[in-house]
Amino acid sequence: MRIGMVCPYSWDVPGGVQFHIRDLAGHLIQQGHEVSVLAPSDDEQQLPSYVVSAGRAVPVPYNGSVARLNFGFLSAARARRWVHEGDFDVLHVHEPATPSLSLLTCWASQGPIVATFHTSNPRSRAMVAAYPILQPALEKISARIAVSEYARRTFVEHLGGDAVVIPNGVSVxxxxxxxxxxxxxxxxxxxxxxxxxxxxxxxxxxxxxxxxxxxxxxxxxxxxxxxxxxxxxxxxxxxxxxxxxxxxxxxxxxxxxxxxxxxxxxxxxxxxxxxxxxxxxxxxxxxxxxxxxxxxxxxxxxxxxxxxxxxxxxxxxxxxxxxxxxxxxxxxxxxxxxxxxxxxRFDWPKVAADILSVYETVTDGAASVAPDERAGFRARLGLAARD
Missing domain, CATH: 3.40.50.2000 (Glycogen Phosphorylase B;)
Structure with missing residues (x-):
């Protein structure tokens, strides 16, 4: 499977979300899947072979911390190009409810999208205020994952809908x-x-x-x-x-x-x-x-x-x-x-298998579209047909 993952936070300053994406990508690559990760990073930074830089991040106060995000015209152009060239079977974005690469990539993508929500913030005025902007992107998401019941609750209370809970993984x-x-x-x-x-x-x-x-x-x-x-x-x-x-x-x-x-x-x-x-x-x-x-x-x-x-x-x-x-x-x-x-219950073989099941569910759903409809859909995007 060709999998595109989007990291919203700077790869240069590691945190829990970055570690989650790094370890999930590594586990899926070991299983034989093709994985590419788009992440904010200084262009001069040495990155793993599977990570593509979307440009430098800027610090933004968020949820009691400082999030280093990337959001702008240049980032949007890089996200569109990465989506186009990747021709992914499934796109996995993290924290699409923040003004980040994940949100930009949701806007750029037309294929199956899986989103993981990590944030627990029961009183986020910013998320409520941003909902009209987020809604078009969130409606394109095929499946939603929350890393805990509390992240799921934040998503449900602020954005509606629901999400399946799959915890973060660890290489035990x-x-x-x-x-x-x-x-x-x-x-x-x-x-x-x-x-x-x-x-x-x-x-x-x-x-x-x-x-x-x-x-x-x-x-x-x-x-x-x-x-x-x-x-x-x-x-x-x-x-x-x-x-x-x-x-x-x-x-x-x-x-x-x-x-x-x-x-x-x-x-x-x-x-x-x-x-x-x-x-x-x-x-x-x-x-x-x-x-x-x-x-x-x-x-x-x-x-x-x-x-x-x-x-x-x-x-x-x-x-x-x-x-x-x-x-x-x-x-x-x-x-x-x-x-x-x-x-x-948190070991990567179990957690990754659960996430892969979500990928397979959304790609099977996309495959149920008639072949001529899929071909016309891809043509409208300007994408080459698959081999």
């Missing part, structure tokens, strides 16, 4: 078989996320750290991610700062090794999450997980069965829960056991 074996790093072992808590993005929750964890150290003075906090460490620790007591180690941006391999090394992984996010891929990666690595009780996180952690939950933004609740787990090896071992069973 990649994380499960990573080798721990000795320097990251021995009484460590892990945090991975953008340091300078408040909704990732590092300030909540740092406020809890002094109380955790009172109960467990040997503990170290390992922080991996982009941002200013000095600014992050500005309000942390001096005696606690020496127990924090900033690792900066780390590779996928080191992320897996970090998760395999820590005694406890903490996800103190404060909102704006529709899924929680880092939780699944941590579970795959065998790390006991403690996460804020966001709806999406609770769903990923099976209501608190596969990982512990604490009240979001409550640093005292975080400190109490972390201190109890750090002092209870048996409880951590039980969380590891439950997590390793639970993550099988």
């Amino acid at each position: 074996d990649f994380f499960a078989h990573a080798s721990p790093r000795p320097e990251w072992q021995g009484g460590t808590i892990g945090f991975i996320g953008r340091i300078d993005e408040p909704r990732k929750g590092l300030p909540v964890l740092l406020r809890a750290l002094p109380r955790i150290l009172e109960a467990h003075p040997e503990i170290r906090l390992l922080v991996a991610g982009r941002g200013d460490r000095e600014e992050a620790m500005a309000h942390l007591p001096a005696e606690s700062r020496e127990r924090v180690e900033f690792l900066g941006v780390i590779s996928d391999e080191d992320k897996a090794r970090l998760l395999r090394s820590v005694d406890l992984y903490v996800a103190p996010n404060t909102g704006g999450e529709s899924f929680g891929i880092i939780l699944v990666e941590a579970l795959s690595s065998g790390a006991p997980v403690l996460a804020s009780d966001l709806d999406a996180f609770a769903q990923v952690l099976d209501g608190g069965t596969a990982g512990r939950l604490f009240a979001s933004e409550d640093s005292d609740a975080l400190a109490n829960a972390a201190s109890r787990l750090l002092g209870d090896p048996e409880a951590r071992a039980e969380l590891r056991r439950r997590g390793s069973v639970h993550v099988s």
Whole structure:
């Protein structure tokens, strides 16, 4: 199958959506499908062979974060050319409800379109206001996927219709078989996320750290991610700062090794999450997980069965829960056991098979159109007939 995927966010600044698209594309290519990904990127950036640059992205505040999007006349021209030259059996766009490449590509395409919605934002005035602009593109979509029930709910409440829920995928074996790093072992808590993005929750964890150290003075906090460490620790007591180690941006391999090394992984996010891929990666690595009780996180952690939950933004609740787990090896071992069973539903072979079933459904529907109608339709688009 010839599959075109559209990434709305800059390939140069990786995030959950980019990782999802990258891993899905890689899995489908391994299965013998032809995949091309259109994404914003600096033209000078070295890209994987299957990624086509649509030009540089610009930062736009969105959903409590900063989205790096690409939207304009040049981008629209590149999207039209990519669609024309790709002659795809199915087009898979991500986040078409944002002013992005995905929306531009929906406007340019006339074939079967599958859309995945990642955002969880129950009160998006921007999405409501933009609906008249979005509607013509959304009506062209053949099938809709949401990565969680909360992303589905956002889509339904703002745009109408419905979507099938297929979660984000993770290469479980990649994380499960990573080798721990000795320097990251021995009484460590892990945090991975953008340091300078408040909704990732590092300030909540740092406020809890002094109380955790009172109960467990040997503990170290390992922080991996982009941002200013000095600014992050500005309000942390001096005696606690020496127990924090900033690792900066780390590779996928080191992320897996970090998760395999820590005694406890903490996800103190404060909102704006529709899924929680880092939780699944941590579970795959065998790390006991403690996460804020966001709806999406609770769903990923099976209501608190596969990982512990604490009240979001409550640093005292975080400190109490972390201190109890750090002092209870048996409880951590039980969380590891439950997590390793639970993550099988997120493994890429299962997730990709579900997505491929959606592709096949929409392409079978397109194939039901009479041959002469398809030929005339393609001629109107100026596209050459298939071999």
